[in-house]
Amino acid sequence: FNILLKEFGAADFSGTGAALGTVRQIGPIVTVLVVAGAGATAMCADLGARTIREELDALRVMGINPIQALVVPRVLAATLVSLALSATVILVGLAGAYFFCVYIQNVSPGAFASGLTLIIGATDVSIALVKAALFGLSAGMIACYKGISVGGGPAGVGNAVNETVVFTFMALFAINIVATAVAVKVTM
Secondary structure, three states, X not given: OHHHHHHOOOHHHHHHHXXXXXXXXXXXXXXXXXHHHHHHHHHHHHHHHHHHOOHHHHHHHOOOOHHHHHHHHHHHHXXXXXXHHHHHHHHHHHHHXXXXXXXXXXXXXXXXXXXXXXXXXXXXXXXXXXXHHHHHHHHHHHHHHHHHOOOOHHHHHHHHHHHHHHHHHHHHHHHHHHHHHHHHHHHO
């Protein structure tokens, strides 16, 4: 992309392209892939293993609500980790774009920095973080539901983990599409 900008004499706008792509789509998509692929499967497998070993029933016998003790902390953690991950991906993406544009493409640092805020503002960053929070919340809820409702022994845990990946990816990409459409409508 930057090579084309340089050929057209518009390399000073490379910061704009980097900010647009990183904040609006790359940050949220990477968050989706990591949260659904790693976090949700681990939560589902852990809760599924606890379910087939009847640990949840043992908690109920002791008077401990497994939803409050096991599900709520995981969902909150998934939400907070998604926020942190999305912010990290956005910052690292913008830093990488800065180094590429300034040191490889010879764009002036000032032009890159001024281009960052040309199209993207605090509203776009807020929308990206809201998307990340929604991703974490929904991935955590899907994973915990699938983990707690597992049946059929160890094979059932494996099936629940597979279903978690599929359902989480579908839900998160649907959330991304809807949130992006709403964001475009709001920012226009």
